[in-house]
Amino acid sequence: MMDNMMDTMPQLKMKEFDWRVQASCDEDIMPSTEQILGSLGSFGIGLIVISVMITLVTLYLSADAVYKIFFQKETRSYKKYSAIILSVYPIASLCSLLAIAIPRAQILSEALTQISLTIALFSLYLLLIDVGRRKVTKAPPLMLNVLPCCCWPCLPFPALEMTETNLSWLRISVLQLPIVQTLVYIVILFMAMEEPMLVTQYGTFLQTFAVISILLGIYGLTITTRSLQEVAPETNLRRKTVVSQMVLLFSKLQGFIIKSIANWTSLFPCSPPLSPNAYASVTYNALMVIEMLMLCYAARLIYIEEEKEDDASATDRIKDRTGPVGVTNNNEQLPVHLAASTA
Numbered sequence: 001m002m003d004n005m006m007d008t009m010p011q012l013k014m015k016e017f018d019w020r021v022q023a024s025c026d027e028d029i030m031p032s033t034e035q036i037l038g039s040l041g042s043f044g045i046g047l048i049v050i051s052v053m054i055t056l057v058t059l060y061l062s063a064d065a066v067y068k069i070f071f072q073k074e075t076r077s078y079k080k081y082s083a084i085i086l087s088v089y090p091i092a093s094l095c096s097l098l099a100i101a102i103p104r105a106q107i108l109s110e111a112l113t114q115i116s117l118t119i120a121l122f123s124l125y126l127l128l129i130d131v132g133r134r135k136v137t138k139a140p141p142l143m144l145n146v147l148p149c150c151c152w153p154c155l156p157f158p159a160l161e162m163t164e165t166n167l168s169w170l171r172i173s174v175l176q177l178p179i180v181q182t183l184v185y186i187v188i189l190f191m192a193m194e195e196p197m198l199v200t201q202y203g204t205f206l207q208t209f210a211v212i213s214i215l216l217g218i219y220g221l222t223i224t225t226r227s228l229q230e231v232a233p234e235t236n237l238r239r240k241t242v243v244s245q246m247v248l249l250f251s252k253l254q255g256f257i258i259k260s261i262a263n264w265t266s267l268f269p270c271s272p273p274l275s276p277n278a279y280a281s282v283t284y285n286a287l288m289v290i291e292m293l294m295l296c297y298a299a300r301l302i303y304i305e306e307e308k309e310d311d312a313s314a315t316d317r318i319k320d321r322t323g324p325v326g327v328t329n330n331n332e333q334l335p336v337h338l339a340a341s342t343a
Helices: 002-023 033-038 043-068 076-086 088-101 103-135 164-194 196-232 237-264 278-311 314-320 338-339
Strands: none
Touching: 002 278, 033 043, 033 278, 043 076, 043 088, 043 278, 076 088, 076 278, 088 103, 088 164, 088 278, 103 196, 103 278, 164 196, 164 314, 164 338, 196 237, 237 278
């Protein structure tokens, strides 16, 4: 009799321990899909349904824009890079939807979003160079006094031109972005699978490398955009860059702000099994779904309306390139260094 009672005591203690874990607001424990739907009720189901609809609309806008771009009078490289850039919006929206429905996939969702975004940013750099190769007739100077280095007015900025060597350095500064971000998130995913506490302990150290990589990549991309925009303002390169950089702003800075609010304030409640971090993750992902729809719509207008603007100014460009007897001037050449770096 005593032996049976002793055997059942550990089981009772284990059940009591499990109940306490489930009822706690541990920041490192993310709820399951059943728990979050059970806690949020009809609001959670409605949120998932609305997010699915918004994601489908984002996917349609992206696919429609890519379809129309393939009929534009552009190079094959331009169309390929544009398709990669426009695909980041439905991918980010789909990843956020996944994190809403499956909260324990939050780290995986962030990893996929950042990897696809950094690949899109490098494709944006290649698109800028492709446009510059065709539009620019003279090697432009490099605008080094841009964010984030423009905040340091005492820095001596040398006068450089967009030569082949300088373009190689800009290419490396942007190319390291997808490489470093992918490696960082692979390490984070391995740590999360091994022990979630490791992400909390060493995540700050890894995020430092990620932030430095992002600043370096954005600096190289901004230099390229500003330098080409100054000599070819009709190409709308700045707007193309802004709608892509906004994805990075919303996914990184917005996520940091919302998580900080959850950790440092009592804005998000603690109602087990949902912790304040769980509420913050749902809020962050819901905002991401909405923001990706708006950014995708803006990017679609930018990439499609450019063709209309080019058609409207085609007559003026033909007049500028014709001689007094109506003969086209074919002696106009592109910058040697800019063309060689993108060949």
